[in-house]
Amino acid sequence: MMPAYCPEGSPPGERALYSALQSAHGTDGWIVLHSLGIADHVRQVEGEADFVVIVPDRGVLVIEVKSHRAINRLADGLWKLGNDAPTARGPFQQASEAMYSLKRFLGKRGVDLRSIPMVSAVWFTHVRARTTLPSTPEWHDWQVLDSEDLRNGAAPSVLRTLDEGAKHLDDKIRYFSYSGVGPDAAMSARIASLLRPRFEIATVAGDVRRARNTELITFIEEQYLALDAMADNLAVLFTGPAGSGKTLLALEAAQREIAQGHTGRLLCFNKLLGRKLSSDLAGPAGLTVGTLHQELLRISGAKVPPAAGAAFWERDLPEAALEVLLDQPDLAGDFLIVDEIQDMVSDPYLDVLDLMVTGGLNGGRVLLFGDFERQAIFEPGEGRRLLGTRISRLSSHRLTANCRNLPRIGYQVNLFSKLQPGYRHFRRQDDGVDPTLVPYRAGADQSPLLVQAVRALRDEGYELNEIVVLSPLRDGSTAQTTPDSWLRQVLHPADDRHGRPGQLLHTTIQAFKGLEAPAVVVTDLDHRLVPGFESLMYVGMTRATDRLFAVMESGTARIIVRGTP
Incomplete structure (x- = not known):
């Protein structure tokens, strides 16, 4: 399918046919072009073909799609489709x-169509046109497709139309199918490349980076509405999938509170994100920025014991900080802003957060940001319900537009992670490059595939320090264990530093949650290796702003793509 997704705003009939062709069986080798612009149109200044279906050894079908639920031919010969104005065309x-x-376009470029059936048809996707439209010399019966064809199978309907069209041409043109009909696979690819060529216009790498950074920090209308919600409500929960701008809004919220002379905290759960937030907001007096656990250590004065486990972080440390906060109520701030709240929704954590803000969670200035769909990879469950019991006046504001990922990455995440409702709106303009799924055999060394992915990104102009390698594995990941000498030289743990020139950073998906990189390679994607695989895959894939490589175990890929083992 070209493009690989049906663009937002396409008419319902085009969306229905796109989906039907995309999921049709027996279409290996087919090439489907959707919404093909025609600059040199035989009649108009410019035009468009809704679909061009290129079927090897059968022909090329040009389809005009009509979504209307009412079709009329008026007494004066004009067409009346739905509520559209009558037209003679x-x-x-x-x-x-x-x-x-x-x-004509293909002929001028040397494509020999003498034995290639190229025919046109109209697909009325919402009415039974084949049984209701009368026979007329203006069109052939086989040029009419309708809702029943869509329901019974798009692929057989296309093949039937091409076969009838080829038969018609054979009756009219001598020796048309004498030696068989085309196009063959090579000619199909050539026709597609001529009609919708891939091309690249070189730009200076620095300009690309500046444009990307400008896109990623500019608020859109939805974010302005969210900021208004901050001002109008004392306690707000902002929810939305990865990439919807939650962290950006949390930063802006903190700056606005400080500008009004207030004091308070901006906390998150992830250590690397905490360091980034601290770097981005370094300097303002009256603002404490960092992770929840860093703040609990600071308040309590506790030392992390050797080999500290979950019991220390989730029970002992919150209890120690709680005792100090109860004894020193002046440690509470005027506001509390929490990013990644989905990972902190437990009674011990909420107890200490309650004492960090004047008036408590139920009466203070509290702004919370979280993704309760798939990012609650540390503490899944009924997080929103528990928040509701703690903050009775908590208002909710949902973010739906994706501000981070290029559309093709977002649509791939929809497919792989089965997001409901999934991403529908994207702020950034697509650049026509699909994410790459790289299958590997279970147990095989993924190093050659990782090298291949990194080199492909380098060939596109990405520097090593713009690429991050992620894995769901805390121990034994491809980046940690690779025998490849070049990878061992350039790979460095992300830890607490930004990638320097010549360094390829790697870390776990869990550690990189809340952050992003221009290009991401996710390795070790095997659903049998880690619990909560779909959530981890969702988080890992959504870290990429522009380019994504997913190195996935073959069986897992089959399950994800086809929905069956």
């Missing part, structure tokens, strides 16, 4: 003109 004429425009 009917859908069959539109389809024919698009087809002849493309034939």
Whole structure:
């Protein structure tokens, strides 16, 4: 399918046909072009073909799609489709003109169409047009497809139309199918590349980086509405999937509170994110920035014991900080802002957060940001319900637009992670490059695949320090164990530093939660290796702003892509 997703705003009939063709069986080798612009149109200044379906050894079908639920031919011969104004140029004429425009274009570029059936048809996706449209010399019966064809199978309907079209051409053109009909696989690819060529316009790498950074820090209308919600409500929970701008809003919220002369805290759960937030907001008096655990250590004065386990972090440390906060109520701030709240929704953590803000969680200035769909990888469960019991006046504001990822990454995340409702709106403009799924055999060394991915990104102009390698494995990841000498030289743990020139950073998906990188390679994607695999995969894939490589075990890939083992 070209493009690999159906663009937002496409008419319902086009979306329905796109989905039907995308999921159709028996279409190996087919090439489907959707919404193909025609600059040199035979009739108009410019035009468009809704779909061009190229089927090897069968032909090329140009389809005009009509989504209308009412079709009328008026007494004066004008077409009346739904609520559209009457027009003398009917859908069959539109389809024919698009087809002849493309034939002329291909002919000028040396494509021999003498034995390639290239025909047009109209697909009425919401009505039973085949049984209701009368026979007329203006079109052939086989050029009509309708809702029943869509329901019974898009692929058989396309093949039927091509076969009938080829038979018609064979009756009219002598020796048309004498030696068989095309196009073959090579010619199919050539036709597709001529109609929708891939191309690259070189830009200076620095300009690309500046443009990306500008895109990622500019608020859109939805974020402005969220900021308004901050001002109008004392306690707000902002929810949304990865990439919807929650951390960006948390930073802005902290700056606004400090600008008003207030004091308080901006806390998160993830250590690397805490360091980034501290770096981004270094300096303002009256603002404490860091992770929840860092703040609990600071308040309590406790020391981390050797080999500290979950009991220390989740019970002992909160209890120690709670005792200090009860004895020193002046440690509470005017506001409390928490990012990654989905990982802190437990009674011990909420007890200490309650004492960190004047008025407590239920009466103080509290702004919470979280993703309760798939990012609660540390403490899944009924987090929102528990928050509701602690903050009775908590208002909720949902963020839906993806501000981070290019659309093709977001749509791939929808597919792989089965997000409901999933990403629908994207702020950034797509650049036409699909994420890459790289399968590997269970137990095999993934190093060659990782090298291949990194070199492909380097060839695109990405520096090593713009690429991050992630894994769901805390121990034994490909980056940790690779025998490849070049990888061992350039790979460095992310830990507490930004990538320096020539360094390729690696870390776990869990540690990189809340952060992003221009290019991400996720390795060790095997659903049998870690619990909560789909959540981890979702978090890992959504870290990439521009380029994504997913190195996935073959069986897992089959399950994810096809939904079956």
